[in-house]
Amino acid sequence: MSISLPTPNIAHLTEEDYEHVYEPAEDSFILLDALELDAQLIRDDQPTICVEIGSGSGIASTFLSQLVGPSSSLIISTDINRYACEVTLRTAQANEISLNPILCHLLDPLLHRLxxxxxxxVFNPPYVPTGMTELMDTQNQRDIGGAWAGGQDGMIITDVILDKLPELLSPIGKMYLVTVIQNKPLEITRKMESKGLVCKEIIKRRAGRELLSVLRISRI
Ligand SMILES: C[S@@+](CC[C@H](N)C(=O)[O-])C[C@H]1O[C@@H](n2cnc3c(N)ncnc32)[C@H](O)[C@@H]1O
Structure with missing residues (x-):
């Protein structure tokens, strides 16, 4: 039986917030839908450590927290943008859950422990193909531009994590990754399979000019 979960409340966020923080859009919602599709699988696994990279408004971290329920799961969220960390905290409070967003590049200060x-x-990355200068500028500015600029094939930031994924996942570990067609999801699948992981497109949708999908990458 499928599980249906409410979309987190983000009514507290203002136009001013969205000048600096990514406003949830189709890519955010396809990620929530993918998590909802796998809700039973995720609950059955009784995950202990759940992580979102690039939490933005906090909508996906909040959704994940509500999905796993008041358990012993720890939800860690990171973002390179300090406004996003503040907004994630406010979204958590507005939805009466607890999150402790960490301001950092990807998972850098946590890598050893994780x-x-x-x-x-969970990662809805900056996936839009751009030049390298735009990628580096937006990563350095740590503001709204960092939400989408992804460098070559839109994959420069994502690849950093994919290369480390085999070391990061627990034996039951699963990654949910948002992609667009320009990211070459088939190549991602081949690459992850060559690292001994299983990669499956669990949802796909056209949103305007974007062909979005969510890949589930796991050990089993
Ligand atoms: C497409 S937005 C997704 C936001 C939110 N998760 C959602 O689904 O609506 C990408 C997010 O990744 C963050 N980000 C970009 N580069 C990052 C990095 N190097 N480390 C951590 N977060 C990063 C951005 O600041 C932004 O909040």
């Missing part, structure tokens, strides 16, 4: 420990990893 090795082989991540049960659920």
């Amino acid at each position: 090795k082989s420990n991540i049960d659920i990893l």
Whole structure:
């Protein structure tokens, strides 16, 4: 039986917030839909450590927290943008859950501790193909531009994590990754399979000019 969960409340966020923080859009919602499709699977696994990279408004971290329920799961969210960390905290409070967003590049300060420990990893990355200068500028500015600029094939930031994924996932670990067709999801699948992981497109949708999908990458 499928599980249906309410979309987190983000009514507290203002136009001013969205000048600096990514406003949830179709890519955010396809990620929530993918998590909802897998809700029973995720609950059955009883995940202990769940991580979102690039939490933005906090909508996906909040949804994940509500999905796993008041359990012993720890939800860690990171973002490179300090406004996003503040907004994630406010979204958590507005939805009466607890999150402790960490301001950092990807998972940098946590890598050592998270090795082989991540049960659920969620990432809606900056996936838009751009030049390298735009990628580097937006990563350095740590503001709204960092929400989409993804460098070559839109994959430069995502690849950093994919290369480390085999070391990060726990034995039951699963990553949910948002992609667009320009990211070459088939190539991602081949690459992850060559690292001994299983990669499956669990949902696909056209949104305007974007062909979005969510890949589930797991050990089993
Ligand atoms: C497409 S937005 C997704 C936001 C939110 N998760 C959602 O689904 O609506 C990408 C997010 O990744 C963050 N981000 C970009 N580069 C990052 C990095 N190097 N480390 C951590 N977060 C990063 C951006 O600041 C932005 O909040």
